[in-house]
Amino acid sequence: MLWINIACFELVIFLTTMIKGFTHLRHGPSSLISSLYHHNVLYFLAIFSISATNATLSVADPYGRLIRLGQMQRVLHSVLCCRLILDLRASARRTQLSTASAVDNTTLLAACFDRAANTESEIASSYL
Secondary structure, three states: HHHHHHHHHHHHHHHHHHHHEEEEHHOOHHHHHHHHHHHHHHHHHHHHHHHHHHHHHHHHOOOOOOOOHHHHHHHHHHHHHHHHHHHHHHHHHHHHHHHHHHHHHHHHHHHHHHHHHHHHHHHHHOOO
């Protein structure tokens, strides 16, 4: 019964995330959001398939003589969550760097113009 509850919980979380994902995709794609939903689908498929297998094994053998996949499910849950978080961080960093490089180029250009103006005023004041 536990495995059926876990599978249902994962299914509800997946469906609500996909519903929210479709509203985000209407507003325009984002690398961060795309990465989140891509990993969400992979996570759901892995965890739901193991939960469904465990539920089937529980019904087929109520005395627990068959091997359960609980340990594998816990390991996959940890690995997939860590992978999702690391990929989200990498995606956010790429977005931040692309935004920062555009800002840095503008700041660098402004600093060059300010320095050129200061240099010209210094040269002009030296002749006075």
